[in-house]
Amino acid sequence: MTEAPVVGEVTAQGLRRLYLDYIECLNRRDGAALGNFVHAEAEHNGTRIGLSGYREMLKSDVAAIPDLFFDVRMILCDAPFIASRLHFDCTPVGLLFGLPVNGRRVRFDENVFYEIEAGRIRRVWSVIDKDTVRQQIE
Template sequence: MADLAERYRAYLTCLNERRFDDLPDFAHDPVVHNARTLSMADFQALLKRDATEIPDLTYVIERLVVQDDQVACRIRFDCTPAEDFRGLPTAGRALSFVEHVFYRYEDGRIAEIWSLVDTDAIREQLTP
């Protein structure tokens, strides 16, 4: 289990360092994300889009649980989107929110991802 936790932390380091070309080391091609099958190119594009929309995006682990081939993580983001995010008018506003994400691994690489971003927390911060 510790090995999978280390592997997951290395994956987030890859994302934080914007090393998107290294993603095949961490995820299968294809990978299933929220029930959508994505090629590696599509998965990389999804993560690159998030980094473009939120240039200071940094993945910070608040809670990490590993069991067998599964990883569950609560990730905190304190950031300032440069563009609207998930259809919300966030451009230029400092935000703090979390994502709850679950992964299933195969052969040491991510095979499936289920992700839920706390958009209610974002909406509350946008309300005057």
């Protein structure tokens, strides 16, 4: 059996483990542990939000979607990058992406890409399928 490819000191297997641990942290709502996974200078879709902004973003997401659960459907690792497809089956309490969901159950996907720096998520690029949500509430 060949060993996992190494880029610097990061293996694809190591990135996968880091990502799954990060998702587990999100699903536990463990804001205190988030710094183990997210870089202090984190960026989201090109905007520097830092670790504190990242925490606030997730807190806001949970307030809008109390049953938020990150369901990993696909992970691809090519150090220092991770690509993932996440599935959501949830019941937002009010607006979601500016759409009046108001307690209706919706299902949608997110394609998200991460760049890892110094063992933590430094950059995130997220694309959410908002049209699917729109179709479900019309």
